[in-house]
Amino acid sequence: MDSIRFEIYNRFVDFAGNFDIHDELKFNGIFKSDDYTDEFERELFSLIMMQKGDGVSMDISSSKNFHEIKIYLIYPEDTMDDTNLINVIQQWCNDKFVATNEEFDIQGVNIKEDGLIVELSDVYYPKLKESLIAEFEKNNIVCEVISHEKRAYEQGAGDYREQIYLFIASAIGSGMSWDIAKSLILRVYHRFTDETESIAKHKAFNGEKLLEFVSEMSGEIKTNLNITSFTIDPETNFSNIVIQSRNRKFYLTCDQKQSVIDFRVENKIQTGI
Numbered sequence: 001m002d003s004i005r006f007e008i009y010n011r012f013v014d015f016a017g018n019f020d021i022h023d024e025l026k027f028n029g030i031f032k033s034d035d036y037t038d039e040f041e042r043e044l045f046s047l048i049m050m051q052k053g054d055g056v057s058m059d060i061s062s063s064k065n066f067h068e069i070k071i072y073l074i075y076p077e078d079t080m081d082d083t084n085l086i087n088v089i090q091q092w093c094n095d096k097f098v099a100t101n102e103e104f105d106i107q108g109v110n111i112k113e114d115g116l117i118v119e120l121s122d123v124y125y126p127k128l129k130e131s132l133i134a135e136f137e138k139n140n141i142v143c144e145v146i147s148h149e150k151r152a153y154e155q156g157a158g159d160y161r162e163q164i165y166l167f168i169a170s171a172i173g174s175g176m177s178w179d180i181a182k183s184l185i186l187r188v189y190h191r192f193t194d195e196t197e198s199i200a201k202h203k204a205f206n207g208e209k210l211l212e213f214v215s216e217m218s219g220e221i222k223t224n225l226n227i228t229s230f231t232i233d234p235e236t237n238f239s240n241i242v243i244q245s246r247n248r249k250f251y252l253t254c255d256q257k258q259s260v261i262d263f264r265v266e267n268k269i270q271t272g273i
Contacts, residue, residue: 061150
């Protein structure tokens, strides 16, 4: 069973001035699905574009069984928003999934220091992730998706990007082992493309230690916390990690020694329209 959090925002932009942005949250709800796939994401974006025509951004962050979809409906500052469009999106959600107020479990990845994190940037191939996991499983290597980030944007010109972070378990971090892991990744990549510059490896970290840190700081029970997102800042090489419970997200920034240098909490409360 997958859980999906939808957030719908009206985004007002000062296109005539300094491009200041003002976001208004119009809907925040949780849904459940037994058959969630990324086909739903493409269908939803197409529906919004057919209704609105332009000025849409959709950010999707997926972990194992949890998907957070943020929809931004973009309007020039001082113009009216389209209330009916928000109703159309909410109705689509109700038709495809089951709305819920029940407790749900968020599954995360058990990240350990003796493993390896692999970053795949600018991914454009829908079946790449599944093919990579299958290739590692075929070679008896545990490979799990920490986070899968997607962004679709239409405002004049369109843009679409995906970024995937994988955790490859066991002692993969040393030279020859990374060579083996990389050869498996390249074998799969070459089924889709010859461009492989977007593959990078990163040192893994002690996930349990970070969960304990968040539990102590927040009072959340550790077993209710899971790591759902991991990214690397290309300028500082610092790690940006998201740890999540049902109603709260914890944003951590860690330096290259894996010390927490920034910590922020975001409360998630369901709203109506």
